[in-house]
Amino acid sequence: MKVLAAMSGGVDSAVAAARAVDAxxxxxxxxxxxxxxxGTLRTGSRGCCTIExxxxxxxxxxxxxxxxxVWDFSERFKSEVVDxxxxxxxAGRTPNPCMRCNERIKFAALLEKALALGFDAVCTGHxxxxxxxxxxxxxxxxxxTAKDQSYVLGVLTTxxxxxxxxxxxxxxxxxxxxxEAEARGLAVAQKPDSYDICFIPDGDTQGxxxxxLQEQPGDIVDRxxxxxxxxxxxxxxxxxxxxxxxxxAPAKDGKPRYVLEIKPAQRQIIVGPQAALxxxxxxxxxxxxxxxxxxxxxxxxxxxxxxxxxxxxVKCIAQLENNELKVITxxxxxxxxxxxxxxxxLGTRVLGQFTIDRTVSAVAPSEDE
Amino acid sequence: MTIYLDHAATTAIYPVVAERLVEDLQKLxxxxxxxxxxxxxxxxxxxxxxxxxxxxxxxxxxVIFTSGGTESDNLAxxxxxxxxxxxxxxKNIIISAYTEHHAVIDPIEWLEKYQGAKVHWLKVDERGxxxxxxxxxxxxxxxxxxxxxxxxxxxxxxxxxTDLRRVVEIAKANNIPVHTDAVAAFGHTDVNFxxxxxxxxxxxxxxxxxxxxxxxxxxxxxxLTSLQQGGGQERDIRGGTMNxxxxxxxxxxxxxxxxxxxxxxxxxxxxxxxxTTGVTRxxxxxxxxxxxxxxxxxxxxxxxxxxxxxxxxxxxxxxxIAVSTGSACTAGVARASHVLIAMGRTQEEATGTLRxxxxxxxxxxxIDEFLKVLPEVHAAALKAGLTA
Numbered sequence: 043m044k045v046l047a048a049m050s051g052g053v054d055s056a057v058a059a060a061r062a063v064d065a066x067x068x069x070x071x072x073x074x075x076x077x078x079x080x081g082t083l084r085t086g087s088r089g090c091c092t093i094e095x096x097x098x099x100x101x102x103x104x105x106x107x108x109x110x111x112v113w114d115f116s117e118r119f120k121s122e123v124v125d126x127x128x129x130x131x132x133a134g135r136t137p138n139p140c141m142r143c144n145e146r147i148k149f150a151a152l153l154e155k156a157l158a159l160g161f162d163a164v165c166t167g168h169x170x171x172x173x174x175x176x177x178x179x180x181x182x183x184x185x186x187t188a189k190d191q192s193y194v195l196g197v198l199t200t201x202x203x204x205x206x207x208x209x210x211x212x213x214x215x216x217x218x219x220x221x222e223a224e225a226r227g228l229a230v231a232q233k234p235d236s237y238d239i240c241f242i243p244d245g246d247t248q249g250x251x252x253x254x255l256q257e258q259p260g261d262i263v264d265r266x267x268x269x270x271x272x273x274x275x276x277x278x279x280x281x282x283x284x285x286x287x288x289x290x291a292p293a294k295d296g297k298p299r300y301v302l303e304i305k306p307a308q309r310q311i312i313v314g315p316q317a318a319l320x321x322x323x324x325x326x327x328x329x330x331x332x333x334x335x336x337x338x339x340x341x342x343x344x345x346x347x348x349x350x351x352x353x354x355x356v357k358c359i360a361q362l363e364n365n366e367l368k369v370i371t372x373x374x375x376x377x378x379x380x381x382x383x384x385x386x387x388l389g390t391r392v393l394g395q396f397t398i399d400r401t402v403s404a405v406a407p408s409e410d411e
Numbered sequence: 412m413t414i415y416l417d418h419a420a421t422t423a424i425y426p427v428v429a430e431r432l433v434e435d436l437q438k439l440x441x442x443x444x445x446x447x448x449x450x451x452x453x454x455x456x457x458x459x460x461x462x463x464x465x466x467x468x469x470x471x472x473x474v475i476f477t478s479g480g481t482e483s484d485n486l487a488x489x490x491x492x493x494x495x496x497x498x499x500x501x502k503n504i505i506i507s508a509y510t511e512h513h514a515v516i517d518p519i520e521w522l523e524k525y526q527g528a529k530v531h532w533l534k535v536d537e538r539g540x541x542x543x544x545x546x547x548x549x550x551x552x553x554x555x556x557x558x559x560x561x562x563x564x565x566x567x568x569x570x571x572x573t574d575l576r577r578v579v580e581i582a583k584a585n586n587i588p589v590h591t592d593a594v595a596a597f598g599h600t601d602v603n604f605x606x607x608x609x610x611x612x613x614x615x616x617x618x619x620x621x622x623x624x625x626x627x628x629x630x631x632x633x634x635l636t637s638l639q640q641g642g643g644q645e646r647d648i649r650g651g652t653m654n655x656x657x658x659x660x661x662x663x664x665x666x667x668x669x670x671x672x673x674x675x676x677x678x679x680x681x682x683x684x685x686x687t688t689g690v691t692r693x694x695x696x697x698x699x700x701x702x703x704x705x706x707x708x709x710x711x712x713x714x715x716x717x718x719x720x721x722x723x724x725x726x727x728x729x730x731x732i733a734v735s736t737g738s739a740c741t742a743g744v745a746r747a748s749h750v751l752i753a754m755g756r757t758q759e760e761a762t763g764t765l766r767x768x769x770x771x772x773x774x775x776x777x778i779d780e781f782l783k784v785l786p787e788v789h790a791a792a793l794k795a796g797l798t799a
Contacts, residue, residue, distance in 0.1 A: 070725075109728065111725055154796075155795045158791060158795035158796070159722060
């Protein structure tokens with residue numbers, strides 16, 4: 043196959059490309075330029091789009107004996123990922139930009155371009171596996187539990203799975219990937235992992251958003267609508283947040299208060315006890331099936347749901363009802379915010395995903411909050 | 412075999428120059444030393460200086476050897492600017508155009524940011540020709556405040572020529588120094604240090620010499636503040652141990668490329684005609700960027716609407732054909748060309764560009780091979796679209 047290896051400059055994509063070469067594919071390395079004003083050098087483990095990263099990817103390509111190009115996706119990335127991120131926050135939701143990037147850049151813009159230029163597949167260093175069962179392609183969790191990235195790949199459709207290659211996806215230990223990189227003489231072997239949002243290099247999401255969004259002062263209220271403080275902008279808050287609320291009057295029960303809900307239109311932050319963060323039902327109308335769709339999704343079925351990249355999956359009943367994919371969890375779950383993605387699993391298989399636009403709290407408001 | 416059509420980026424060193432360079436590099440002696448070995452090295456350096464002076468028609472004292480075009484541009488622009496404001500702090504305007512090479516734009520913007528320079532960027536028409544009527548008017552209105560004018564001899568992306576004689580005429584009446592970046596023009600059109608020019612940047616590797624050698628020709632009447640202190644080896648303008656073998660290699664390559672240009676310039680022009688006719692016939696939507704404006708005879712730049720330059724570059728590379736998107740590259744990232752943007756093209760148009768530059772050994776067969784694969788490459792790139 044003619045394989046386009048997407049190379050971030052990190053160790054995972056480097057080893058993935060190396061394995062694609064070993065497998066006998068005709069491989070070309072591509073680094074995606076996603077920022078218009080990349081920094082020169084990496085700072086710590088933050089970001090992944092500096093010129094140093096691009097040079098690292100180029101050096102790996104040279105050692106692997108493959109051709110290397112840099113493709114500029116910065117316009118697309120800005121409109122599809124960065125602006126989306128800002129708009130979502132502005133609307134009081136908490137988006138996952140890595141997921142958007144997979145959905146709209148790596149496995150859309152890049153894949154389309156690759157196919158048009160004669161490639162058969164795009165190879166990345168993601169930790170997840172693609173398996174074939176009864177002629178259908180399925181996406182599964184990686185055995186490397188700590189590194190599993192099936193959550194952020196939950197947006198992939200059958201057509202995208204057909205052209206995706208994850209050569210290190212079945213690896214159970216990241217340390218082995220580093221060892222392999224070392225053995226192959228790749229200088230990126232000990233390069234730190236990147237954790238943060240790549241376009242916010244200093245990791246200060248709130249500060250970054252503050253520069254992009256205007257201050258819109260409003261009220262902090264309890265679940266009964268009583269004003270207890272003011273704030274300078276709803277973008278400064280995320281659901282589940284406890285610190286930085288600047289509430290002087292203590293709650294009646296003396297316990298700390300948490301952000302439960304963000305209402306940008308009313309400029310309101312709704313706070314309450316931690317127990318009220320617990321969610322038992324979530325739903326969303328924007329959903330996709332990963333691989334083949336289930337036969338009768340209208341009939342409630344047992345599944346697991348995961349709401350963040352590294353959250354524990356939770357047992358639930360899932361159902362497609364009135365064009366909404368919804369789940370009712372067996373146990374209440376914490377830290378769920380509209381805008382996040384819920385990925386539905388059947389065992390290790392990713393069945394599909396939806397963007398959460400509705401949640402139902404497990405605890406009703408009480409008089410004494 | 413690779414068909415190399417990117418000679419404007421760098422071109423092959425002349426084999427005889429390379430052989431001589433390898434020999435010279437093994438000779439002992441610092442040109443500043445007093446003993447015989449030093450004197451021999453000095454002889455090599457000064458011989459090179461005389462040779463290069465002859466090629467560009469200047470005095471040998473006017474040749475300052477540098478590490479290349481970028482250093483020459485920095486030295487000229489900063490050196491002339493500092494000299495100007497040292498005498499009169501109000502003479503702090505730099506005039507240039509945004510179609511210049513980054514080696515000119517960046518030092519100007521640096522002076523603007525850190526040294527209080529004021530900059531006037533001249534208008535450029537859709538062919539890339541700088542508006543000299545505007546220059547004339549601006550000079551009239553601001554004659555006592557201008558530190559220098561810097562305009563390139565020919566553009567490195569589009570090949571368009573600047574009417575430097577007229578620039579010098581305009582500047583002369585007001586005693587304004589004129590610098591020209593002739594790196595892209597040298598070896599491709601008749602470049603000489605004609606009276607009225609203050610400084611001119613040159614680079615060796617664009618004319619068949621080695622990388623890492625260049626020169627700034629500085630008029631003997633001109634003064635400029637040095638960038639690099641440490642011995643003042645080159646006319647007190649540039650410190651640092653002199654690279655005698657490199658200088659000799661540069662001078663030889665310059666002479667050879669000048670001879671080639673005078674004997675084969677017309678043939679290159681014919682080849683370029685063949686190329687441009689072929690491209691516009693194969694792809695009617697393609698646009699020859701400099702249009703009817705005069706340009707160098709061996710460089711063609713096109714925009715291909717709806718295509719991204721990096722798709723075309725990749726596909727041509729698959730056919731072993733090396734061209735350039737013609738845009739500024741930072742760590743290999745193809746960006747929309749600032750030159751095309753300055754010429755009034757949209758971001759989208761400026762993304763779909765190719766620069767094809769012919770070298771001294773390029774054959775018609777090679778051009779034909781390029782023309783043969785172009786329709787297929789263009790169709791695939793069109794399909795890949797402007798995703799990037």
